[in-house]
Amino acid sequence: MTTMAPDTESYEAVFDAAVAADERIEPRDWMPDAYRASLVRQIAQHAHSEIIGMQPEANWITRAPSLRRKAILMAKVQDEAGHGLYLYSAAETLGTGRDELLDKLHSGRQKYSSIFNYPTLTWADVGAIGWLVDGAAITNQVPLCRCSYGPYARAMVRVCKEESFHQRQGYELLLTLSRGTEAQHAMAQDAVDRWWWPSLMMFGPPDDESAHSAQSMAWKIKRHSNDELRQRFVDICVPQAESLGLTLPDPDLRWNEERGHHDFGPIDWAEFHAVLRGNGPCNDQRINRRRQAHEDGAWVREAAAAYAGKHRDTQGEARA
Amino acid sequence: MKQAPAHVPATAGAVPAAAALALGDDALVLSHRLAEWAGNAPVLEEEVALTNIALDLLGQARFLLSLVGDEDELAYLREERAFRNVQLVEQPNGDFAHTIARQLFFSTYQELLFGRLAAGDGPFAPLAGKAVKEVTYHRDHAEHWTLRLGDGTEESHRRMQTALDALWRYTGELFEPVEGLEVDVTALRDAWLTLITKTVRQATLELPTGPQAGAWTAGAGRQGLHTEPFGRMIAEMQHLHRSHPGASW
Numbered sequence: 001m002t003t004m005a006p007d008t009e010s011y012e013a014v015f016d017a018a019v020a021a022d023e024r025i026e027p028r029d030w031m032p033d034a035y036r037a038s039l040v041r042q043i044a045q046h047a048h049s050e051i052i053g054m055q056p057e058a059n060w061i062t063r064a065p066s067l068r069r070k071a072i073l074m075a076k077v078q079d080e081a082g083h084g085l086y087l088y089s090a091a092e093t094l095g096t097g098r099d100e101l102l103d104k105l106h107s108g109r110q111k112y113s114s115i116f117n118y119p120t121l122t123w124a125d126v127g128a129i130g131w132l133v134d135g136a137a138i139t140n141q142v143p144l145c146r147c148s149y150g151p152y153a154r155a156m157v158r159v160c161k162e163e164s165f166h167q168r169q170g171y172e173l174l175l176t177l178s179r180g181t182e183a184q185h186a187m188a189q190d191a192v193d194r195w196w197w198p199s200l201m202m203f204g205p206p207d208d209e210s211a212h213s214a215q216s217m218a219w220k221i222k223r224h225s226n227d228e229l230r231q232r233f234v235d236i237c238v239p240q241a242e243s244l245g246l247t248l249p250d251p252d253l254r255w256n257e258e259r260g261h262h263d264f265g266p267i268d269w270a271e272f273h274a275v276l277r278g279n280g281p282c283n284d285q286r287i288n289r290r291r292q293a294h295e296d297g298a299w300v301r302e303a304a305a306a307y308a309g310k311h312r313d314t315q316g317e318a319r320a
Numbered sequence: 321m322k323q324a325p326a327h328v329p330a331t332a333g334a335v336p337a338a339a340a341l342a343l344g345d346d347a348l349v350l351s352h353r354l355a356e357w358a359g360n361a362p363v364l365e366e367e368v369a370l371t372n373i374a375l376d377l378l379g380q381a382r383f384l385l386s387l388v389g390d391e392d393e394l395a396y397l398r399e400e401r402a403f404r405n406v407q408l409v410e411q412p413n414g415d416f417a418h419t420i421a422r423q424l425f426f427s428t429y430q431e432l433l434f435g436r437l438a439a440g441d442g443p444f445a446p447l448a449g450k451a452v453k454e455v456t457y458h459r460d461h462a463e464h465w466t467l468r469l470g471d472g473t474e475e476s477h478r479r480m481q482t483a484l485d486a487l488w489r490y491t492g493e494l495f496e497p498v499e500g501l502e503v504d505v506t507a508l509r510d511a512w513l514t515l516i517t518k519t520v521r522q523a524t525l526e527l528p529t530g531p532q533a534g535a536w537t538a539g540a541g542r543q544g545l546h547t548e549p550f551g552r553m554i555a556e557m558q559h560l561h562r563s564h565p566g567a568s569w
Contacts, residue, residue, distance in 0.1 A: 051364070054358060054359045054367070055359045058358035058359040061355045061356075061358055062352060062355060062356060062556050062557060063556060063557065063559065063560050064560075065396075065560045065561045065564070065567075065569040066392050066396075066561070066569040067348075067378065067381070067382050067385075067391050067392060067395055068382075068569075069569055070355075070378065071375060071378050071379070071382070074355055074358070074371055074374055074375050074378065075371075075375060077358050077359070077367075077371060078367070078368055078371035078372060078375065081364055081367035081368045081371070082368055084364055085364055085365070085368070088364075123560055123569075176568065176569060177569075180567055180568060180569075181564065181566070181567050183564060183567075184564065184567055289359065289360075292360075293359065293360045293361065293362070294362075296360070296362065296415070297361065297362020297363060297366075297416065298362075299473065299475050299476055299479070300362035300363070300366075300416045300469070300476070301362055301363060302472070302473050302475075302476070303468050303469050303472025303473050303475075303476030304363075304468050304472065305472075306472045306473045306476075307467065307468040307469075307471055307472045308468075310471065311471075
């Protein structure tokens with residue numbers, strides 16, 4: 001680091017010592033600019049993923065095949081909006097604003113998880129998202145509950161609790177389909193076949209190509225490498241797939257006694273990079289829908305602001 | 321699986337089935353419409369609020385339909401002419417002002433109705449006692465937004481007035497008698513009008529002057545006569561369930 005201020009060096013020593021001692025960094029604490037920027041990038045991307053992630057699932061709310069499933073799915077999509085809110089709040093403690101972050105999402109300057117660029121083609125996709133996508137998210141996020149930045153770590157504790165619940169519901173949805181009629185079983189298998197590889201891509205590029213990993217691990221924002229977490233996820237999913245009576249679409253998947261882990265086939269990184277570049281099946285659709293909702297809602301937000309301005313003296317802030 | 325019920329029994333146990341269906345269908349259909357907002361709301365807080373209201377209504381619907389029969393059979397296997405909801409709740413979302421106007425009209429009615437039902441000792445009293453708390457929140461939410469939109473910007477004022485005017489013709493049906501209901505809903509009209517008038521004026525808006533019913537809207541929804549968008553709505557709602565006869569989900 002450079003010596004920008006006379007005492008930056010001592011601040012930095014305090015910061016490094018706190019991170020080394022597994023203490024939490026809080027909003028008022030001094031932190032390196034790069035640490036702040038890295039957290040804003042990661043938390044914003046996480047928040048955006050919750051918001052964009054509402055779309056593939058909301059796609060099935062109006063067609064949910066039973067009232068019980070409909071209620072579960074609506075509650076889940078509502079939780080995702082709530083997670084987005086916690087995460088934007090956590091990002092705001094770093095000195096940025098929600099409007100600014102949404103603006104960056106809408107203009108493509110900040111990303112969201114590549115997984116949400118895949119379409120939900122059948123009802124079983126709702127189950128596959130719960131089991132695999134939420135399962136991968138939890139595997140990624142549980143270590144973040146111990147992340148060095150306090151507000152992010154605390155948001156993750158709440159998010160992970162709810163995500164675990166959604167994951168079990170997704171598993172149970174697939175189990176019901178798998179044990180249902182032949183057509184339902186086939187629907188479940190087809191969904192798992194389509195969502196398996198994209199779920200493995202959620203852990204990010206392989207360790208030797210991950211640009212941010214080393215620094216994030218040094219700062220204890222990240223606790224495990226992409227490949228470690230991906231392996232952990234595969235090892236968890238294999239027995240679950242067996243209990244579901246479904247197969248995973250990987251001919252190379254097998255137990256490796258020597259490593260004590262499952263070996264698995266190569267990931268199509270060309271597809272991963274294509275989706276990240278904006279060429280996945282739903283990239284345009286997802287971002288356009290988000291922009292549209294935001295633009296269509298502009299007059300509502302303006303009205304709320306105008307009303308609050310007029311009535312600031314006569315009553316407290318009206319409840320949203 | 322079971323066939324769609326050709327007709328509904330007059331009473332299912334001690335519960336007047338026609339009334340349970342009428343109230344249950346109102347909640348089911350409005351819940352569905354509100355859920356269409358998921359991912360489209362103007363602010364994140366409204367994603368949470370609208371889904372929250374939709375979930376409350378779905379809970380009410382499931383309770384009420386279960387009093388009559390199998391909730392899924394009733395929701396997914398009846399055809400348009402067998403639904404008993406008022407036409408107001410099936411109206412498309414339109415812009416945010418239309419959604420808020422529909423919610424204001426309906427929640428105010430529902431709060432009055434559930435308040436009366438909760439005070440009695442009829443078969444709906446337990447549900448109404450619980451649901452009246454939810455509905456009070458729904459009305460409060462709609463009322464606050466009516467104020468913000470009506471007394472916000474010029475554009476929001478215009479849109480809110482347009483929405484109130486457009487939906488006004490569907491409000492008369494709320495006060496048509498409901499078969500088997502212990503509360504005389506006709507008698508709720510004055511209290512409803514007083515509450516709506518107060519909110520509308522406070523929002524610097526005008527109470528619509530048109531008739532509260534179209535040529536045949538009053539009472540029509542309760543007789544199974546619906547508006548055109550409704551058929552499309554239930555086609556979407558029912559198609560998956562109907563595509564797999566006998567399946568469990």
